[in-house]
Amino acid sequence: MSGQQTIAAGTGVGLRLKRGEQLRVIDPEGGQSGDLLAFSLDGSERFSNGRTFDYDGKIYVSTGDVLWSNLSNPMLTIICDEVGRHDMLYAACTLEMYRIQYGVTGYHANCHDNLCTALRSVGVEPHPLPTPFNFFMNVEVAAGGRLVFAPPPSRAGDSIVLRAEMDLAIALSACPASTCNGGKTPGPLAYEMMGG
Amino acid sequence: MSGQQTIAAGTGVGLRLKRGEQLRVIDPEGGQSGDLLAFSLDGSERFSNGRTFDYDGKIYVSTGDVLWSNLSNPMLTIICDEVGRHDMLYAACTLEMYRIQYGVTGYHANCHDNLCTALRSVGVEPHPLPTPFNFFMNVEVAAGGRLVFAPPPSRAGDSIVLRAEMDLAIALSACPASTCNGGKTPGPLAYEMMGG
Numbered sequence: 001m002s003g004q005q006t007i008a009a010g011t012g013v014g015l016r017l018k019r020g021e022q023l024r025v026i027d028p029e030g031g032q033s034g035d036l037l038a039f040s041l042d043g044s045e046r047f048s049n050g051r052t053f054d055y056d057g058k059i060y061v062s063t064g065d066v067l068w069s070n071l072s073n074p075m076l077t078i079i080c081d082e083v084g085r086h087d088m089l090y091a092a093c094t095l096e097m098y099r100i101q102y103g104v105t106g107y108h109a110n111c112h113d114n115l116c117t118a119l120r121s122v123g124v125e126p127h128p129l130p131t132p133f134n135f136f137m138n139v140e141v142a143a144g145g146r147l148v149f150a151p152p153p154s155r156a157g158d159s160i161v162l163r164a165e166m167d168l169a170i171a172l173s174a175c176p177a178s179t180c181n182g183g184k185t186p187g188p189l190a191y192e193m194m195g196g
Numbered sequence: 197m198s199g200q201q202t203i204a205a206g207t208g209v210g211l212r213l214k215r216g217e218q219l220r221v222i223d224p225e226g227g228q229s230g231d232l233l234a235f236s237l238d239g240s241e242r243f244s245n246g247r248t249f250d251y252d253g254k255i256y257v258s259t260g261d262v263l264w265s266n267l268s269n270p271m272l273t274i275i276c277d278e279v280g281r282h283d284m285l286y287a288a289c290t291l292e293m294y295r296i297q298y299g300v301t302g303y304h305a306n307c308h309d310n311l312c313t314a315l316r317s318v319g320v321e322p323h324p325l326p327t328p329f330n331f332f333m334n335v336e337v338a339a340g341g342r343l344v345f346a347p348p349p350s351r352a353g354d355s356i357v358l359r360a361e362m363d364l365a366i367a368l369s370a371c372p373a374s375t376c377n378g379g380k381t382p383g384p385l386a387y388e389m390m391g392g
Contacts, residue, residue: 049327050245050285050286050287050288050327051287051293053285053286053287054286054293055296055297057342057343058341058343060340060341070287070324071292072290072292072293072295072296089246089255090246090249090250091245091246091247091249092246094268096268097250097268099268100268101250101251128242128324128326130324131245131246145254145256145337146253147249147254
């Protein structure tokens with residue numbers, strides 16, 4: 001695969017990335033966040049925000065920082081970051097979340113289902129889904145630990161580039177929650193894979 | 197079971213708590229943190245820090261706050277908290293962590309193994325282990341999201357009381373990492389179960 005692929009608003013995609021290959025994730029219109037999850041190809045190892053907090057020593061990561069697995073291995077290194085703000089606190093949005101927080105009664109697209117479907121499409125059973133790397137999502141920790149959403153700081157065309165440190169199954173979801181996207185109608189994302 | 201039970205330094209324990217029952221966790225000597233995990237009895241539902249951040253709207257919880265499951269159900273409510281500082285960011289310490297961060301070459305007691313063994317003792321297969329509720333563990337989010345350890349603020353005899361909101365399998369571990377315990381030799385914890 002080469003060239004830029006679009007992820008339609010509110011949908012997800014699964015892909016495989018070999019060690020050394022790079023993944024660029026782009027916000028084509030600006031102000032849009034998304035979720036990324038990484039698993040080893042056999043599903044036995046998975047992204048861990050808790051291990052990443054531990055080894056990186058911080059809750060916000062950017063260029064040069066590593067996303068770690070639950071088995072304490074580097075999965076991805078951020079090698080270029082034009083946005084500089086990402087979240088690793090929030091679990092992926094789920095249907096239950098839309099019901100509890102927004103009063104949604106029918107179905108609503110959600111990152112949990114998008115990521116699960118995407119991972120299964122590349123051969124990984126993800127349940128129970130770990131907390132994703134929520135790129136471009138802008139969450140501030142205010143006084144007393146209170147969490148405050150701000151609009152994603154990504155401008156149209158901004159991107160983040162991650163290098164695979166092992167062979168990976170990756171899922172991406174263009175987040176369908178307007179709360180995470182500055183109140184606007186959720187938009188698309190795009191990505192491209194680049195050789196190592 | 198009634199009366200106070202000791203959890204020896206660096207070890208864990210599994211127990212079952214019926215809906216409405218209360219669990220008091222005590223720091224008998226002061227300055228000691230521990231890890232708690234809760235699962236539904238059949239293992240299908242588990243504590244989720246990410247959902248708890250979302251519904252409670254903060255990273256620090258205390259009296260009146262709820263610990264939520266990955267399926268968006270209340271698992272435990274904090275009904276009394278004499279300490280007022282707990283962490284939900286850090287994954288349980290693992291053998292790999294002691295190797296990477298402390299250069300340990302042999303075995304080292306760790307909360308991950310303690311919690312897994314404890315949960316299996318009450319019939320739950322926990323793998324992959326979610327991030328625990330790290331009670332009395334004192335982690336500050338400093339400028340730029342940097343994470344800073346401070347000693348647990350618990351004084352000798354201080355406790356936290358949690359009420360079960362569903363039938364639960366619970367694991368407790370007296371954390372064997374001196375970093376999480378103000379640099380001192382890790383000590384014991386204690387607990388008691390109280391009728392609803």
